[in-house]
Amino acid sequence: MKAATINELKQELQEIQPGKLVELCIRLARFKKENKELLTYLLFEAHDTAAYIESVKQEMQDQFEEMNKSNVYFVKKTLRKILRTAGKYARYSGLATVEIELLTFFCREMKALNIPLNKNQVLLNIYNNQLKKITKAISTLHEDLQYDYQREINKLTV
Numbered sequence: 001m002k003a004a005t006i007n008e009l010k011q012e013l014q015e016i017q018p019g020k021l022v023e024l025c026i027r028l029a030r031f032k033k034e035n036k037e038l039l040t041y042l043l044f045e046a047h048d049t050a051a052y053i054e055s056v057k058q059e060m061q062d063q064f065e066e067m068n069k070s071n072v073y074f075v076k077k078t079l080r081k082i083l084r085t086a087g088k089y090a091r092y093s094g095l096a097t098v099e100i101e102l103l104t105f106f107c108r109e110m111k112a113l114n115i116p117l118n119k120n121q122v123l124l125n126i127y128n129n130q131l132k133k134i135t136k137a138i139s140t141l142h143e144d145l146q147y148d149y150q151r152e153i154n155k156l157t158v
Helices: 006-015 018-031 033-045 049-065 072-093 096-112 121-138 143-156
Strands: none
Touching (some): 033 049, 049 096, 096 121, 096 143
8 A cells, every 4th residue: 555645645634524533643543652652742742842851851861860881782772772762752843952952961961971982982973973963953043042052062072
């Protein structure tokens, strides 16, 4: 089965009655956890971005605290898992500020682990790649916001 284009879906959804549209959304939410999470974000959390960012930061903080630091391998795995979480939640909002906030929080927490990043190339690459993503996202913002965030980034450079 070939999937319809976004434009075709949009046109079809505009013609559907509201009750039927609700049924379609519920059915879509049943299939994948990510669909349900996105729908939850859109219905309950999209109106308060600051609270959304704080809740995601708290979830990331919990993951940092549960990290097994006995071996660098486990640290790398956990860091990648935290990054997947941050990326998923940033994608739900679609806002550059959310992505910047979450990634700067990640970098601050990673730096606070007191793991020598310079001694492990993979950890250093993970850290530097996040700084690149932050810089790229900052470039899409207004100049005043760029300045504020750039000062934050300068504190994070290794």
